[in-house]
Amino acid sequence: MLFLALVFTLFSGRAFSQETADNKVIITGVRFAYPLVEKWIKDYTAANPKAQIVIETRTITDPQKYDLLIEAYEQEKAVKDSREYISVGRYALLPVANSKSNFAKEYADKGLTEKTYKQIFFHDIYAEKDKSLPQDYTIYTRLQKAGAPLTFAKYFGYEQQQIKGKAIAGADEHLIKALLKDETGISYTTPGLAYDLQTRKPLDGITIIPVDLDGNGRVSKEEKSLGDLDQVLTSLEAEKIKNVPIEYVHFSIDKHNSNPEAKKFLLWVAANAEKDLRQFGYLKPDAKRLEQEKEKLERFAAVK
Template sequence: MRNIRVVFAVLSLSVVLVAGVADELQAQEKRQGWIKRLRYRRELRRELQGEIQLSGAFALYPMAVKWAEEFRKIHPKVRIDISAGGAGKGITDALAKVVDLGMVSRDIYPQELEKGAFPIAVVKDAVVPTINSNNPLIDQILATGLKQQVAQDLWIHTTARTWGDVLGTGSTIPVHVYTRSDACGAAETFAAWLGAKQEDLEGTAVFGDPGVTSVVQRDKVGIGFNNIAYAYDINSKKPYRHIAVIPLDLNGNGKIDPEEDFYATSTELNAAIAEGKYPSPPARNLFLVSNGKPMKPEVLAFLEFILTDGQQYAPEVGYIGLSSDILEEELFKLQE
C-alpha cells in the first residue's frame, strides 16, 4: 500500500510539474505571438505623423533624446518635444495629461497608480556619490570609499562634518554636502539606499542633475550625488572634468577591494550594475509613464521602438538595457 502511495505521489508531482511547464510555454508563445504581431504593426505605421510630448527626470533625458532622434529617422513626420525638470514634474505632468509621457526615475507610488499612472520600464541606470577630483584628500577618499553608515551620517544625521569624519582620520577639512531641491528620482533613490526618503536628506539644496554636477565641480571639498549620465562624459566614458565618483565600500571593511573597484568608466560601472555588483538602490529601472494605457498611435509606436530596436542605443548613451524577460513583459502590457 505504501508503494502505491509513493507512486501516486510521484505521478501527482509529475503532473503538477508538467502542467507548470506547459503553462509557462503557453505564456511564452502568447508573448512571442504579440511580439510578432507588434513587428507587423510597426511595418504598417511607416507614415506616422503627430506630436509626442515628454517631461520629467533628468536621469532619462539624454536617453530619451537619443531615442527621439533615432525614431524620427523612421518617422520623420512625428515631432517629439522633450523637457527635463525632475521626476516629480514628469509624473505630475503625465497624470494631468499635460504631456503624453512623463520621465520618472524612481518606483511609481501606489497613490499614483490609483490616479491612473501607467508605467513602462524602459532602461536602467544608477545614482552615484560624486566629489571634486581636486579634493586635497582625493587619493585617500578613493582608496577608502564610502560606507553606507558614513553616507547616512553625511545626508541624514549630519554628524559627519569634516573629511576626517568621513575617512575616520583626524582631518579637520570641512565637507560641504549637497542634495537636490527638486522632487526627483535621483534623490529619492539615493535616500532609499540610506533607508530614508528625499525629504530626509540634509545639505545645500541644488536644482537638477546639471546643477549638482556644476556645484561639485566648483567646490573642492563638496560631495553630492548624480545619475550616471551627469557624472560621466558620454563620449570618453570617464568622469567629467573636476568630478570623481566615490566607490561604495560595500563590505564595510574600510577599503575598496578589487571586486568593488569598477568606477573608472561608465562602461565598467554599467557592467557591474548589470551583473548585480552595484546595489539596487541606488541602481534602478527608469520609466515612461502615461495617464492610462497610451492610445495615440505615434506614442505606442515610440514605446514599442524603445522596447525593441531602441535598446541597442542604451550602452552608447551610458545606460543599461533591460533584460529580455522584462522587455517582453513591458511589450505585453502595451498589447493587452
Template sequence: MRKKVFLNVKEAKSKVTTLLLTGLMCCPMMSLAQNLQINVSDAQFTRQMMERLIKEYNKVNPEFTATVVDTREKADASVSLSGQDDVNSIGRFAILPIANSENELLRNKKVVKGLSNKLKHQIFVERDLLEELDAEEEGEKQLPGTVYSLTGSHAITTTLVARDLSITPNRVKGKKILGSEENLISAVRSHQDAIAFNVASLAYDSNTYQPVEGLTVLATDLDGNGRISDEERSVISSLDKLTDYLDKLPHTGLPIGNISIKTDNQELRRFVDWASTEGQGYLSPYGFLKANKALTAQK
C-alpha cells in the same frame, strides 16, 4: 488660331483643377503626420537619450515624428522617474557618489579604498546626539567635505539615496539645492569641499566617457556583496566600463531608479514598446542601464 488658344487655356485650367483636387485629397493624409511632444521637465538628464531613441525609431518608422520638450504645459507624453518597479520602464539610472576633484576628502586613505556602507553613513547621514556620542567613543575622526543634495518634490536622487541608506530624505545632511540634477552637478564643481550623490549620466562626459572635468567618482560597493573589489575601483574610471559592468549584475549595491514614459497616445505607446526592446542598445552611451527584462515582459 483663337480656337487653338482657347483649347490651350482650357487644358491648362483642367490641369490646375486636377492638381488642386489632388492636393485636397492629400491634406487628410498629411494631417496624420503630427509632431508629438515628449516632456522631460521632471527628468531633464534623460534628454539626450530620448532624442537618440526618437532618431533611431524614426529610421524603422519614418512616419513617426516627435520632439523632446521641457515645459510644464501638457504634452503628448512625459518622462517619469521612479524608485518603484514599472512595467512601462524603458531603462534605469544609477546614482553614484561624486566629489569635487580638489576635495581634501579624496586624500583620506579609507575614501580612496572605497566608500563602505559605514563610511557612507558617516559622510552623508545627519546623526542625532546619541549617534554622535557613540562615534566619539569609538574614536571616529571627523571627515572633511560638505555634502550637497537636492531637495523638493522632484528630488528623486535624494529619495533613492535615502532609501539605500535606510534613512528618511530629511536625514541626508549638508546643503540643500533646489532644482535639477544638473544644478547639483554645477554646485559640486563650483565648491572645492563638495561631495554628493548624482546620476551616472551627468557625472561622466558622454563624448569622452571620462568623469566630467572637476569631478571625481568615488569607489563604492557596486555589486552589493559588502566589499569593494579592484575591478569595482577600475570600472568607475570610464562610463562605458561602468554601464557594461552594472548591466551584467543581477542586482547592484547602488541606488537605482526607473525611467518610464507616461502617455495615452497609441503611436507613442508603440514607441515605448520599441524603446523597451529593440531600443535598449542605445542607452549605455548616455550612462543609462537597460530596463529590467523580467519586469517589461509582463506588459
C-alpha cells in the same frame, strides 16, 4: 473656380492641421534622461518622418499637457494604476567629489562602506559616529522631490529630507555644476552625468568615490577601478551589488490617452531601447519584467 479653390484650401489646411495634431507627441519628465530620449526621437523620426515628437522641459512642475512621462522613481499606487508603464532601463547613483577636495584625496583610496556612507550623507541621531571622518566637505543635494534623491535616500533607509547639505534648485546636472565650483563639494549622481560619454572617463574635475560593492566592510583594489565607464557598468550589472542605489527609468502613458503616435513611439522604444542604454550610462532592465510590460503595452496600444 475661386470658390472651389477656397474650399480646397480650407479643407486641405484642416487636414494638415489634423495630421499635425495626430502625429505630435509631447514628452516630459526627469531631465537627466533627455540625452537618451533625444537619441530615441532621432532614430524614430528617421523611420517615421511625419512624426513630431518633442521634449518639453520639466521645471518645478510638469507641463500642463503631455503624452508621455519619463520618470526615475516608483510612483504611488494611485498614479501607477492610472498609467501604462514600460521599464526601459536602470540607473545607478555614485558618490562623487570635486577632484581638488580633501574628501576626494582621502576617499578615492579609502572608499565608502555602508557605515561611513550613512554618517557622511544623512542626518541620523542613532547612527554610530566615526570621529576620524573629515569635516571639511560640503554636500550638494536636490531641493525638489525627484527620482535621484528619493532613490538615494530610500536605498539607505532614509527620506529625501534627511539628506544633509545644501539643497540646490533645478535638475541633477546643477548638482554637478555646484560641485565643480566648490573645492569642498561632494554629491551623488548618475554615471551619465559623472562620466564623459565620449571618452568614457570621469568628467574633468570630478572624482568618483569607490564603495564597498560586496558588503565585506572594506573597499578592494578592484572596487577602486572606476576609470572606465563601461567597466563600471559591467560591475554594476552583476548580481548582489551593495552600497549603490539602482532604480528604473520608465516611460508611461495615461490609460485614457488615445494618441496613436504616442502609443506607436512607446512600442518602438520598448523594442529598441536596449541597444542605446550602455552608451548613455544606463544598465539593462530585468528581461522578464520588460517582457511582461511589453505585452500589457501591446494590448493597450491595440485599443482605439
